[in-house]
Amino acid sequence: MKNTELRQLIDAALEGQISEADFLRLEAELSVDPEARQEYYDRILLTQLLVAEADEMAGEQPAVTPTSRTRVALRHWRWAFAGMASVCAALLAIMILQQPDTPLIPGQSQVAEADSEREQESSGYAIVSGQVDPIWADETSLTQGSMVPPGELHLQSGVAQFELFSGVTLVVEGEARFSILSPMEVLVTQGKVRARVPEPAQGFRVLTDAGEVVDLGTEFAVDVNADGSEVHVLDGEIDWHPRGLPTQRLEQGDATRLAGGVEVPIAANSAQFVGPEELQQRLKSRTETRISRWEATTGELAKDPELIAHYQMSSSQRRVPNLAEATREPASEGAVVAAAPAADRWGRPAQALDFSPAGSRVRVHVPGEYQNLTLICWVKINSLDRWYNSLFLTDGHELGEPHWQIMDDGRLFFSVKKYDPPFKEGMRDKHIFYSPKFWDTSLSGRWLMLATVYDGTQKQVTHYLNGSILSREQIPEEYLVDTIHIGDASLCNWGLPSRNQPRFAIRNLNGSLDEFMLFSEPLSEQKIQELYNLGKP
Amino acid sequence: MSEQSSESEAQFVTELTACQLPLTLYIRSLLPGDSAAGDVAQQTNAKIWEKRDEFEPGTNFKAWAFAIARYEVLNYRKQQARDARFVFSQELEKTIASEIEHTDHFEERQEALRLCLQELRPRDRELLVSRYATSATLAEYAEVVGRSAGGLKVTLHRLRTALLECMKRRLSKWGTA
Numbered sequence: 001m002k003n004t005e006l007r008q009l010i011d012a013a014l015e016g017q018i019s020e021a022d023f024l025r026l027e028a029e030l031s032v033d034p035e036a037r038q039e040y041y042d043r044i045l046l047t048q049l050l051v052a053e054a055d056e057m058a059g060e061q062p063a064v065t066p067t068s069r070t071r072v073a074l075r076h077w078r079w080a081f082a083g084m085a086s087v088c089a090a091l092l093a094i095m096i097l098q099q100p101d102t103p104l105i106p107g108q109s110q111v112a113e114a115d116s117e118r119e120q121e122s123s124g125y126a127i128v129s130g131q132v133d134p135i136w137a138d139e140t141s142l143t144q145g146s147m148v149p150p151g152e153l154h155l156q157s158g159v160a161q162f163e164l165f166s167g168v169t170l171v172v173e174g175e176a177r178f179s180i181l182s183p184m185e186v187l188v189t190q191g192k193v194r195a196r197v198p199e200p201a202q203g204f205r206v207l208t209d210a211g212e213v214v215d216l217g218t219e220f221a222v223d224v225n226a227d228g229s230e231v232h233v234l235d236g237e238i239d240w241h242p243r244g245l246p247t248q249r250l251e252q253g254d255a256t257r258l259a260g261g262v263e264v265p266i267a268a269n270s271a272q273f274v275g276p277e278e279l280q281q282r283l284k285s286r287t288e289t290r291i292s293r294w295e296a297t298t299g300e301l302a303k304d305p306e307l308i309a310h311y312q313m314s315s316s317q318r319r320v321p322n323l324a325e326a327t328r329e330p331a332s333e334g335a336v337v338a339a340a341p342a343a344d345r346w347g348r349p350a351q352a353l354d355f356s357p358a359g360s361r362v363r364v365h366v367p368g369e370y371q372n373l374t375l376i377c378w379v380k381i382n383s384l385d386r387w388y389n390s391l392f393l394t395d396g397h398e399l400g401e402p403h404w405q406i407m408d409d410g411r412l413f414f415s416v417k418k419y420d421p422p423f424k425e426g427m428r429d430k431h432i433f434y435s436p437k438f439w440d441t442s443l444s445g446r447w448l449m450l451a452t453v454y455d456g457t458q459k460q461v462t463h464y465l466n467g468s469i470l471s472r473e474q475i476p477e478e479y480l481v482d483t484i485h486i487g488d489a490s491l492c493n494w495g496l497p498s499r500n501q502p503r504f505a506i507r508n509l510n511g512s513l514d515e516f517m518l519f520s521e522p523l524s525e526q527k528i529q530e531l532y533n534l535g536k537p
Numbered sequence: 538m539s540e541q542s543s544e545s546e547a548q549f550v551t552e553l554t555a556c557q558l559p560l561t562l563y564i565r566s567l568l569p570g571d572s573a574a575g576d577v578a579q580q581t582n583a584k585i586w587e588k589r590d591e592f593e594p595g596t597n598f599k600a601w602a603f604a605i606a607r608y609e610v611l612n613y614r615k616q617q618a619r620d621a622r623f624v625f626s627q628e629l630e631k632t633i634a635s636e637i638e639h640t641d642h643f644e645e646r647q648e649a650l651r652l653c654l655q656e657l658r659p660r661d662r663e664l665l666v667s668r669y670a671t672s673a674t675l676a677e678y679a680e681v682v683g684r685s686a687g688g689l690k691v692t693l694h695r696l697r698t699a700l701l702e703c704m705k706r707r708l709s710k711w712g713t714a
Contacts, residue, residue, distance in 0.1 A: 016570030054670035151659035179655045
């Protein structure tokens with residue numbers, strides 16, 4: 001029998017989908033051929049592994065079956081061969097409880113479930129806590145603060161630092177291939193990885209083809225490449241389990257090199273691996289370079305006659321100057337109300353404003369009439385906990401006035417009012433240009449560049465996130481506004497309560513803003529991308 | 538519980554833990570494609586634990602546990618009045634028992650598989666793992682994921698085969714082990 005046929009028969013049998021005739025053929029083959037049996041065992045091993053993985057996955061869902069709950073909790077942070085942990089944990093639990101007669105049948109270990117149906121979820125084991133010139137393969141897009149997706153990551157070049165939820169700090173140098181399997185396990189197939197392990201994460205493991213490192217405290221590094229693997233203990237001690245060789249305890253200053261099944265002790269070399277401090281240094285100098293580049297860009301932009309308003313939110317006097325110098329009709333300076341000083345996107349203190357205090361806003365006046373508009377801001381959203389989360393809105397809602405805000409479901413909202421009531425059949429006061437949902441809690445606390453372009457000439461509205469198009473929509477002819485007015489307006493809030501009517505809707509943004517730009521021309525996709533690249537932290 | 542008996546129980550747990558993989562492999566080999574195989578393995582563990590006083594320390598734990606497993610499989614078949622057409626011949630079942638009992642490399646193979654599983658593209662891995670998260674038939678699962686049963690069968694087969702080939706590559710790389 002051919003291998004392919006045999007494999008298909010085995011899979012059919014394991015899927016419970018085999019015909020009687022095929023079952024007999026399989027039986028005959030297994031009876032005479034040891035290799036066929038090995039294939040059979042291997043496929044069952046795989047089934048077992050997948051069942052265990054599926055169990056684990058189910059254990060991470062809120063709706064856990066009662067039986068799996070205790071063992072999931074117990075085995076969550078431990079490495080164990082698939083299928084082995086459950087019984088081990090269950091037996092240990094019995095030993096601890098000293099109730100040796102408790103039968104081990106399904107359904108016995110019932111644990112009441114907390115009502116977690118509505119709890120928000122996220123997935124991953126680590127976040128990116130710093131990167132220098134990273135190039136990720138396979139269209140992976142990881143930025144500062146990103147949750148790290150499961151599966152293998154391929155860092156082609158550059159350096160990246162991760163903070164695992166266990167507290168482990170990992171610095172990875174490209175080129176590297178690795179997977180974060182859990183907060184306590186990392187698989188490295190290629191490259192240099194340095195791990196700093198705090199006390200609550202002792203027992204953290206790094207798995208490589210050559211063997212496995214178990215941390216017993218503090219700091220170590222591995223270097224895996226085609227010629228062999230090295231393990232260096234930079235501080236504290238580890239257990240090194242080389243594959244096929246006896247386990248060794250290595251201490252600070254020890255290192256070992258395994259190549260072609262031969263192991264040689266060498267001296268640990270901290271300088272060979274980028275550590276968290278060095279990375280921070282590199283990041284700091286890179287940030288300084290980027291800040292000075294953005295300052296130069298700001299100087300250039302000031303000369304652009306199409307720039308109507310440009311605010312950077314450093315507000316020592318509760319006033320933010322309008323940096324636009326070349327336009328005929330510049331917007332006013334901004335007056336800060338209630339908003340509190342906050343760190344900007346580069347991490348510099350008091351260079352941004354936090355609009356979460358009640359009533360927060362920056363008041364501005366924008367004269368003139370416009371056919372086109374480009375609105376850009378750098379914003380850090382804590383949460384979208386209001387129906388409407390303001391970015392830039394005119395005071396009232398008169399004809400020709402734009403409103404720019406974010407819906408509570410994470411969509412960007414832009415409109416320009418076209419009609420007053422009464423409306424014609426089937427018409428409304430305005431058309432709302434929504435982006436698709438771009439925000440969820442995984443972006444909480446991250447600096448983002450949002451931009452919206454109202455192009456009255458091309459008759460289209462485009463929304464951007466971080467320089468990339470979120471959506472582009474034609475402006476329906478009947479809703480096209482060719483004379484946009486702004487007048488008095490607020491950043492990150494809407495409306496002024498009037499006399500005898502002190503009640504107002506809470507629409508202030510729960511987040512921070514460090515920069516806002518308003519252009520009287522529709523910036524191109526390329527220009528927006530460029531502003532993002534120049535301005536990103 | 539006396540100190541001595543708790544010590545021997547700890548020893549027993551160690552033995553039982555160490556033979557989990559071959560034990561479940563054995564049970565699954567005898568019950569190909571039966572989704573209850575996991576329950577039979579659980580039941581076997583319960584039975585082994587119940588009979589722990591009958592085990593004589595120093596004798597072959599694995600052989601003893603396998604005998605209990607075989608009994609539990611027969612018992613299960615009887616309860617289910619399971620279709621005897623899908624039961625291997627006694628001869629083959631004996632060969633399987635002896636091979637699994639006397640081989641130690643399964644753990645290594647499974648570890649290699651586990652590493653390989655992590656290398657799959659996330660969506661492939663999810664497709665494969667999710668297949669085992671339900672007791673649905675292939676056709677039902679195909680409907681859930683919006684694929685044709687035939688196409689899904691081919692995809693799953695291809696993924697399994699890729700994983701096994703990856704495992705063999707790893708094992709040959711580990712070489713001496």
